[in-house]
Amino acid sequence: GIQVEQSPPDLILQEGANSTLRCNFSDSVNNLQWFHQNPWGQLINLFYIPSGTKQNGRLSATTVATERYSLLYISSSQTTDSGVYFCAVVDGQNFVFGPGTRLSVLP
């Protein structure tokens, strides 16, 4: 099956800082999503981005499918951005998750 890696595993930022999260995957994919899991456990969709670049407010994402990686950019971070960020790719009928990046934004 497809292997998904994410880096860094943990990230601590001061409020207002920018950050880049990375997702590497082992095989070609036609479906990649980024999620934010809040402290209460809910997985919130951020981007559906199998290729190209998208932006939504302070967040943007880029997937370079030919090189098998995706990046999530968070600008001007806020304390509410804290949580775990997952990327997930489709392998057959399964959405396979990476191990996640745990982000803590300090006030």
Place this chain on the structure above:
Amino acid sequence: DTEVTQTPKHLVMGMTNKKSLKCEQHMGHRAMYWYKQKAKKPPELMFVYSYEKLSINESVPSRFSPECPNSSLLNLHLHALQPEDSALYLCASSLLSGGNTIYFGEGSWLTVV
């Protein structure tokens, strides 16, 4: 409306109990999923239903029994669970299995005592 609703939010059950987790979506999605998530780990697939038929069972023990009564509902019946089954159980749906955007419910936190 991109909402998947799960009940209950929290459940504590003994090892001899029988309980059920419920999931509902009204987005017209034909694929529904159960994922299990342990602390500090990513979600892991348990079951996939496609057009109300079980299409994937990821070698889940028989003490977990899924049921899809119709295209909007998904249940997970629990019986004779073990303490190590304590976890966050996430229901999700997508338009088609493995395709498009997948949407997750808020999850059911299960504690087995």
